Amino acid sequence: MSFEKHDMEFLGGRRLRRPRMADWSRRMVAETVLTPADLIWPIFVIEGHNERQPIKTMPGVERLSINLAVEAAKAARAAGIPALALFPNTDPSKRSEDGIEATNRDNLVCRALSAIKDAVPDIGLVADVALDPYTSHGHDGVMAGEEILNDETVSILVKQALVQAQSGADVIAPSDMMDGRIGAIRGALDDAGFEKTILLSYAAKYASAFYGPFRDAVGSGARLKGTKLSYQMDPANSEDAIREVEQDLAEGADWIMVKPGMPYLDICRMLKDRFDVPVFAYQVSGEYAMIAHAAQAGIVDREAAMVESLMAFKRAGCSGILTYFALDMARKING
Template identity: 85%
Template sequence: MTFEKHDMDFLAGRRLRRPRMAGWSRDLMRENTLVPGDLIWPIFVIEGQNERQEVKSMPGVERLSIDLAVEAAKAARAEGIPAMALFPNIDPSLRSEDGAEGINRDNLICRTLSAIKDAVPEIGLVADVALDPYTTHGHDGVMRGEEILNDESVAILVKQALVQAQSGADVIAPSDMMDGRVAAIRGALDDEGLEKTIILSYAAKYASAFYGPFRDAVGSGARLKGSKLTYQMDPANAEDAILEVEQDLAEGADWIMVKPGMPYLDVCRMVKDRFDVPVFAYQVSGEYAMIAFAAQAGAIDREAAMAESLMGFKRAGCSGILTYFALDMARKING
């Protein structure tokens, strides 16, 4: 391809960096913005009173007792964060092969949901549906030998979803990756008069190396027997995610989750473009830890890397982002 002289004259007069030179003009040109309303804050909860435990593999993240989780919810509300996601670290004596504690109406998560909803009703509460915080083997479903049993797991997950919704969860978020669980949960919620409860399906959840710090935080890491590759997705596949999303939407999912986030921004964009539904991404524990530890080492600027990484999710088409940076990011945005 060749340019005529008038083309060259035009190109010579065009300066793409000219509008970048002042803050006000950069603001006018900005294609994506990040606000506190884009963020969901995941927190870890433990038993006790005024109890907090450092998660050593996630600098700056703590496990909180229920009373402190309520205070965290108040802080989130003050900064304009619309929702929180709750994950338990339970007494190891309560773990079992079938994860029965997960369906106990008086378990740690159910009591936390009720306490926060009573104190801070404006905050949306997202409840994780999976058995790994409750099983002795660390898997998201029940096992026979080395096999994860799909239908038997779904039956338990439905009961887990019901007790969570009855305890105050606004959003049920199945992260287990069993087939058919969205339809089963939707049907059960509707039958119990909980048809207003949203389902946020972890439809595209990959068997990722980036979950390590999370498993430490909920106490399942050292217990995990084998891998989750037989039910979570292969990191090499993208079109497979489209099939998962299509199935979960057909079964009644309201929102779709891609997890992890940053290594799978292409999947976020594919899902958004193909289905035009609310797409959420989880900036998982390993992603958070990389930024936090690199900042501690002086390798990067923590706040700048935090903001840049979260903007990447917005650019990829995400409606919301689960991130451990939520409170820090909201405070930065709010000045």
């Protein structure tokens, strides 16, 4: 049975393919637009000078010494990327059970924040608040036996946030998932004169298998004892995300984060529809690595997969995306 012209007449003459036929018309009716201003670039920092360390599990991503992180910030600014997120690879000798190096005003990430802010004052700096880059056991908090101690951890996180703000962080981003840390940090920042500092809460951070390469990058993976299921969210749950966001907004969060990103696009859309605040997503290391390794193997087109994956976050309602593709994507957009 063939498709005849009268069949199109029955459909009212509509040909939905028509607007897709040319590049100019596709661009004109595109519902979602991605710009460099939508991107935040995560940077891993290490000690040394002119030091680059390739991360085997994340092809194309390197750990950078502070002076090279400054150059990366200049490249980001030139590409129109508004902000960087910094993560340290802490020397093992400075790791401890309580992760107290996180509160050292002269630690690696604080020095990196200050150096970048001095050199590139108009780029936003996002500082991660969590103890896993500083603990000897790889967890985001203080431990007593097998238990993560919530309130004892929060008191350290408050001090960590303060030294980061003092070092030039524009955005404090607690990713630890301890209860009550947003209110405690907001109060401490305000009392110290940092009432203009933005709080970006990792409000819906799931206990995910996609964090492996990141843990390698910051040096916590091999140290991790057990799992993070007692404080990160269960991947089976979505209602928990609503409760977490409600609590963090009540405590003073300005923005909220969903992490990981692509496996939780439904959470991004749900939170965007329910709450009148900017929703961010983190395209985490495992998501990046799958695309990068598949591209190396000739399975997918790296650039096409990069664009499609990032567009999905915008389509799901995200105001911004943390992604290791940030510089490549911004340069592509800029032509």
